[in-house]
Amino acid sequence: MRAVVLVGGFGTRLRPLTRSRPKPLLPVVHRPMLERCISGLVSAGVDEVILALGFRPDTFERAFPDGRIDGVRLRYAVEPEPLDTAGAVRFAASQAGVNERLLVLNGDVLTDLDVGRLIELHERSAGRATIHLTEVDDPSRFGVVPIDDTNRVEAFVEKPPAETAPSRWINAGTYVFEPEVVSAIPAGRPVSMEREVFPQLVEDGHLYALQDDSYWIDAGTPQAYLEASLDLIDGTRDEEPAVHDTATVHHDATVRRSVISRDATVSAGASVLDSVVLDGAQVGPGATISGSIIGPRGRIGAAASLTHLCVTGDDAQIAEGAAHAGERLPEP
Numbered sequence: 648m649r650a651v652v653l654v655g656g657f658g659t660r661l662r663p664l665t666r667s668r669p670k671p672l673l674p675v676v677h678r679p680m681l682e683r684c685i686s687g688l689v690s691a692g693v694d695e696v697i698l699a700l701g702f703r704p705d706t707f708e709r710a711f712p713d714g715r716i717d718g719v720r721l722r723y724a725v726e727p728e729p730l731d732t733a734g735a736v737r738f739a740a741s742q743a744g745v746n747e748r749l750l751v752l753n754g755d756v757l758t759d760l761d762v763g764r765l766i767e768l769h770e771r772s773a774g775r776a777t778i779h780l781t782e783v784d785d786p787s788r789f790g791v792v793p794i795d796d797t798n799r800v801e802a803f804v805e806k807p808p809a810e811t812a813p814s815r816w817i818n819a820g821t822y823v824f825e826p827e828v829v830s831a832i833p834a835g836r837p838v839s840m841e842r843e844v845f846p847q848l849v850e851d852g853h854l855y856a857l858q859d860d861s862y863w864i865d866a867g868t869p870q871a872y873l874e875a876s877l878d879l880i881d882g883t884r885d886e887e888p889a890v891h892d893t894a895t896v897h898h899d900a901t902v903r904r905s906v907i908s909r910d911a912t913v914s915a916g917a918s919v920l921d922s923v924v925l926d927g928a929q930v931g932p933g934a935t936i937s938g939s940i941i942g943p944r945g946r947i948g949a950a951a952s953l954t955h956l957c958v959t960g961d962d963a964q965i966a967e968g969a970a971h972a973g974e975r976l977p978e979p
């Protein structure tokens with residue numbers, strides 16, 4: 648089976664981290680988000696992934712020079728202009744000559760969904776498209792999807808106010824499409840999956856959905872990116888080594904529930920709490936990093952303090968003794 652993974656967005660909500668690097672290439676505990684997204688597909692029989700690219704396609708080819716992730720072959724489809732979520736699927740499928748059933752994924756979703764279950768329901772219901780739904784506390788930022796007792800989707804309600812939401816099950820960003828769904832997407836212009844393709848499929852009675860509450864997170868905001876990283880080290884989802892082998896943490900520093908990435912350094916007397924320190928960043932003596940993300944190669948001066956979801960960009964320099972809370976440095 649082949650899959651299209653959508654990775655062409657600008658990732659504006661994660662700036663400045665995504666200024667020079669697309670969101671799916673940001674590491675989540677020492678591995679690019681995209682690798683974590685694709686490695687879960689191997690057991691479902693996916694052997695080729697077509698990356699739907701827009702922003703900085705060059706960075707993907709450089710990140711995966713042998714054109715493979717966990718044995719899955721990569722192909723690249725570079726859009727001449729952003730075609731939005733459905734337009735990008737149409738474009739990528741045509742470029743790769745896909746005429747068969749297709750799996751589609753958002754490249755910024757991390758989930759333990761068993762894709763085999765989604766395909767099983769798709770076959771059982773004989774619909775044209777089947778999508779994964781996950782349950783959230785506050786559905787008002789998402790597309791809410793009520794279903795009937797045959798799993799047929801009854802409506803697609805974009806961003807309903809919390810009190811009027813028909814359910815708390817939302818579109819989770821993994822889809823199985825029959826070829827006629829892809830060929831019905833208009834070619835050559837931006838088309839939205841949520842606003843055009845799904846509402847039409849619902850109207851025609853062809854859209855089905857699997858409610859599945861396996862681990863799921865859309866890592867598209869600083870808060871969610873931090874959560875996705877910490878969930879992998881604190882046992883919420885898994886328990887992976889939080890401090891990379893090549894990182895240096897002084898014996899007199901405190902590191903609690905935090906990721907210290909490749910070649911990063913935490914100096915004497917510094918504290919890093921509930922945070923992510925990315926590749927090659929240096930946390931100076933006595934500095935405090937709390938609930939924040941330090942971008943690659945940042946230099947955090949001695950006794951500086953970054954708290955309450957600060958996000959620093961690549962090579963950011965924070966002066967000795969500076970105090971920042973909830974800021975993007977530099978402002979995007």
Ligand code: GTP
Binds near residue numbers: 656657660731732755
């Ligand atoms: P923000 O700018 O922060 O909203 O992020 P985004 O647009 O990069 O991501 P969003 O969560 O809105 O989109 C979901 C997925 O679709 C992400 O994996 C994006 O990379 C991808 N995506 C969004 N728009 C496009 C597009 O026009 N073309 C392609 N190929 N992918 C897209």
